[in-house]
Amino acid sequence: MNDWDTLRARERMLAGEPPRGVRPPIGESWSRARRHGLRPDAYLPPVPLGEDDVRERRDGHPLAAVWPVLRNSLLGVTADPANLLFLSDAEGHLLWLNGEPASLVRAERAHLLPGALWSEAAAGTSGVGTALALRRPFQVRGAEHFLSAAVDYTCTAVPIRDPTGGDVLGVLNLTCRRQQHEAMVMSLLVTSARLAEAQLRGIRLRELARSRERYASRLSRxxxxxxxxxxxxxxxxxxxxxxxxxxxxxxxxxxxxxxxxxxxxxxxxxxxxxxxxxxxxRSVDRAGLPVGFAGLGRHTARLVLAGAPHDLRGRHSDIVAILLAHPEGMPARELCPAVYGPAGRAVTLRAELTRLRAVLGRRLASEPYRIVGESRADFLDLEREVVDAPVAELLERYRGPLLPYSRAPGVVALRERLHERVARRVLASGDAAAIRRWRSG
Structure with a gap:
């Protein structure tokens, strides 16, 4: 089909007739664009991203690493002042552009500029948008574009995929005014896209190797x-x-x-x-059972989880005691100084939490860190009942200070608070035998 036939078919489509006389993918794309309510003669694609937004998306995008390779591999094509090279993200936002300054200025009139959105829903039939919709290389020639502002261009677009999962990361698009090199352009873009995917695969393999090396010790613990x-x-x-x-x-x-x-x-x-x-x-089968914590008078705490006892290490005793005293949870920036003091390091805390999770399983939640589900702690139960419990019973249950050898600031505060409240209650009771027992203590 020549350009004249395509223009006539486009005019009939704009007049409301069903798309006829064009390639099936173009007719289907035109129909989708009409359903989106786009007006081809009085509309340009939106530009939702400002300069700062574009910069931020570029910095965090995996295609940032391969854009230099794509640009350099296609220098021979973009040397022609009529040609422009674009790279979009997976949503159709144009992020990277390369071309002669005068051509870029002209393209801006059609909103072919960084930050513009060229998905089919936003721009109708176009190289970027239709390649994204079809998830394969595609070329839109002249009047096949839905928007009138784009009919002077031919756009050749090739999706670039994540080599690991296969998801489309973005679209490489060459826009030009002349059409004599259409077949060669598609071949060049496909080759460049595959080169970029190979580079992404290499980057990915190096990242995975670094992750294995850096975090393998977590598993060994x-x-x-x-x-x-x-x-x-x-x-x-x-x-x-x-x-x-x-x-x-x-x-x-x-x-x-x-x-x-x-x-x-x-x-x-x-x-x-x-x-x-x-x-x-491993605790999910009996996850409904409460977590039980005993730390009064003990060098390290004993934890009962899903009916099974666990004697915790010293640092794990500190962490669980502090978290049980803060059922609303604590972010790492608060939990770290409570466990280690002001010189504590978050990386050390996370390593201990990783080891502790081998015991607590799903009962140890994150962001913020907390113990989920029903729990009982001897020091918290006693603190709640210190005012009403009989003094003799109070002394029987107070087997000693909470984790007396712990130096964790959060535990020290809990220990001193409980000890002071028990002392006040005993001394205020007037029970001579209880007071003598407390003082001999």
Whole structure:
């Protein structure tokens, strides 16, 4: 079909007739654009992203690493002043552009500029939008564009995919005014996109290797637990024991999660963009039973979880005591000084929480850190009843200060508060025998 026939078909479509006389993908795209309510003669695509927004999206986008390769591999094409190279994100926002300054200025009149949105819903039939809609390379020639402002251009677009998961990351698009090199342009763009995907694959493999090296020690500390290091896209980097998970799981999220095979796990994010630590939740079968904590007069605490006793290490005793005293939860910035003092490091705290999660499972929640579900603690129960309990019973239950050897600031504060309240209650009771017992104590 020549340009004249396409123009006539477009005019009939704009007059309200069903799309006829054009390639089927173009007719289908025109129909979608009409359903979106776009007005081709009085409309330009929106520009929802300002300069700061574009800069922020570029900085955080995986295609930022491959844009230089794409730009350099297509220098021969963009040397023609009539040609413009665009790279969009997966939503259709134009983020990167390359071309002669005069051509870029002309293109701005059609909103071919950074921050503009060229999805089909926003711009109708176009290289970027229709390639995204079809999820394959596509070319839109002249009058095949839905918007009148774009009919002077031919746009050749190729999606670029995440080589790990296959998701479309963005679209590489070459826009030109001349059409004599259409077949060659498509071949060049496909080759450049595959080169970019190969580079992304290499970057990904290096990132995974670094994650394995950096976080492998986390797994080694979880003795007896089924645990795994998982990337943000669900790729299993390391598993202990080997084989308890498949090579890929659903993308993890912080907190409790149920895998596709029905197994419950507790997930902790180790870094802002992953990876994640997955620990099989072995307590879920009896998760309704309360957590029991005994720390009065004990060097380290005893925890009863799902009916089974656990003698905690000193630092874990501190953490659980502090969290039980703060049922609303504590973010890491508050919990860290409560456990270690002002010189404490968040990375040390998170390592201890990782080991503690092997015992607590889903009962240890994050963001903020807290003990979920019903719980009982001897020091908290006694503090609640210190005013009303008989003095003799009070002394019987107060087996000694809370974790007396702990130096954690949060535990010291809890210990001193309870000891002071018990002392006041005993001394104010007037019970001579109880007072002598307290003072001999």
């Amino acid at each position: 979880l003795v007896g637990a089924h645990a795994a290091l998982v990337a943000a896209d669900g790729a299993v980097l390391l598993a202990n024991p080997t084989g308890w998970l498949p090579r890929r799981v659903a993308p993890p999220r912080q907190g409790d999660q149920v895998l596709d095979d029905g197994r419950p796990v507790v997930v902790e994010r180790l870094a802002a963009a992953g990876p994640y630590l997955l620990v099989a939740d």
